[in-house]
Amino acid sequence: MAGGYAYGERPRRRGRRLLVGLLVLVIVLAGLLVVADRVAAGFAERTIADRVRQEVAKQDASAQVQSVSVGGFPFLTQVLKGRYESISMRLADVNGAVQGKGVSLPRVDIDARNVDAPLDTLRSGSGDVTAGAVHGTGTISYDSVAKLINRPGVQLAAQNGKLGITAPVDLLGQKFTVRGTAKLAVQNGQVALKFDDLTADELPNIPLAQAALRNYASQISINIPLPQLPFQLAVKDVQPQPDGLAVTADARNVPLRSVSG
Known part of the structure; x- marks a missing residue:
């Protein structure tokens, strides 16, 4: 009886050991895949970041590439296919001031979708990296807009979805406080501010x-x-927000890195 029990237990113990071994193997393989995925992500982010910096330097845009990150999972399959779901970039100090006119964007966030970046291109540094669509957002501070208006005491702020203004002004030899809102429009690469709804307290x-x-x-x-x-982004919209004028820009079929010559 005891011998039969021991005989029956031996195969079950072998089965359990085999199952445990398989589980350990699966865990090890999963760990290796995660490591490989992280390595692939790091390779893609570093290489694409270098290509993006080169492209920004080639264009007239003045900006610093702060960070580049690759989205989507898993990264390894994206690297092997040469097609990425999304690539996010952060640019700093996008400068538009010319002879003291214009504004700078302290930060611009860019999201590129459906990016084609063949592995051979990333390895060799020769070839095209393109995005099906690129979306960018940035903010113009109210202080920088007030400097362009160049009138004493001008204060700008978001007001019920509009750009509001408050300013002291001399009219007819008397001091008044002017209040009102502006209409905003994007025209030929510029933001047009038109104040046509102003009032002044106690103005006759x-x-x-x-x-x-x-x-x-x-x-x-x-x-x-x-x-x-950069990246052929064209400003499409501007909206007043608590921290400034938020601008949004879009582009399609954009080279993030052109073929090297």
């Missing part, structure tokens, strides 16, 4: 006073030259 409702107010509104209505953005 007489033609001369109202004409002076309209003249002031015309003086502070300006066009803001925007920085030239």
